[in-house]
Amino acid sequence: MPLPDVLRKLLTAAGPSGYETAPAAVFAEAGRAFTDDVEVDVMGSAVARVKGTTPGAPFLAVVGHIDEIGLIVTHVDDNGFLRFMGVGGWDPQILVGQRVELMTRNGVVAGVAGRKAIHLLKEEEREKVPKLRDLHIDIGARDGDEARELVRIGDVAVIAGEPLELRNDRVVSRSMDNRLGAFIALETARLIAEAGGAPGDVAAVGVVQEEITFGGARTSSYRLEPGLAIVVDVTHETGSPGVEVNEIGKHEFGSGPVIERGSILNPVIYELLHAAAERE
Missing domain, CATH: 2.40.30.40 (Peptidase M42, domain 2)
Structure with missing residues (x-):
């Protein structure tokens, strides 16, 4: 399938950590296509929020960082x-x-x-x-x-360089880490908006400065105060030469998303994600 237009714009918007104005603008523009509740905060993080249908239901933030090295x-x-x-x-x-x-x-x-x-x-x-x-x-x-x-x-x-589309729906690009995660956050919120909303508010959040200080994630957490958050980022494709699967597990292209699990991650959210993955 061709590279989605929003993802292409995100990948080609130059925005190293601390200088994310261009990708934040792309993120905000994409959010305005499905919600009027879009903002860019003083740090530069962008938020596109979809109103929930049930008062008091938990507020979910889906987060991807928009800075790059x-x-x-x-x-x-x-x-x-x-x-x-x-x-x-x-x-x-x-x-x-x-x-x-x-x-x-x-x-x-x-x-x-x-x-x-x-x-x-x-x-x-x-x-x-x-x-x-x-x-x-x-x-x-x-x-x-x-x-x-x-x-x-x-x-x-x-x-410098445009994204390069290879065979089998594979793409090579600067800033895939983590404009891809930011795009997935936007797509999640867009699909929920098109479906008429979720019980609670859902926000796509494109945070800044992940590569240096995690400043955008920290400030957005305090400012938005979501009830739960799902962070989307890239990981290593373990079919590449020299990768040791005994150390990082096996997750090759085409095997689906990787759900992180560990001591600093919420076990309830993990089990919900795992159950959803098994159903799908």
Whole structure:
């Protein structure tokens, strides 16, 4: 099946942690298609709430985070190259040679993440995994002055590229973690609205800053005070080479959603989800 339009918009909206304005706007716009009760709070988290049919019934929040990992500029050197840190957790090997888009006050600036050419690396350097401090971003600037006119310290970047649809309904994309969970939260609320509502209120919540502080989830919990919450996030596909199923369990593509279970999770909600999964 083709990639849903709302999911595509979420995946392509640049929004590293702390800079989620674009994906929050997409989330809110999608929510307004099925409810008038839509808001974006002071933290930047977005909520689309569907009114319940039974007074006093529990209020359910379905939550997915809308931030993504990114890069933040820390220095512009005199040759025009940008140095940066990660926003969230990165595997630096993924970045080498990647095209990136920098979000600046004057719009998007294109660049490429790179490191010293392999031909120039000493033998011991070749055997080491690069760290973020070994990398730079080249935006094609002639020198530092030109680069500083285009980019400021604190500007953020994401990997550039459209979602890629593969065979068997599989999709590769930046920010799948966790715009997919945010999309599922929206779809849950939309389907409930189309069905005439649930007994209690149901809100799709797109929270910010999960990759760094969980700030959006914390503040939304206190502000909304749901009676129960279901958090939707991504996990590892265990059919991939090298994955140890003895450590994380077996859940391959096509096997359905994974229901998390553990000491910090509510056992009553788990049993309800498990029973629903068995019925379906």
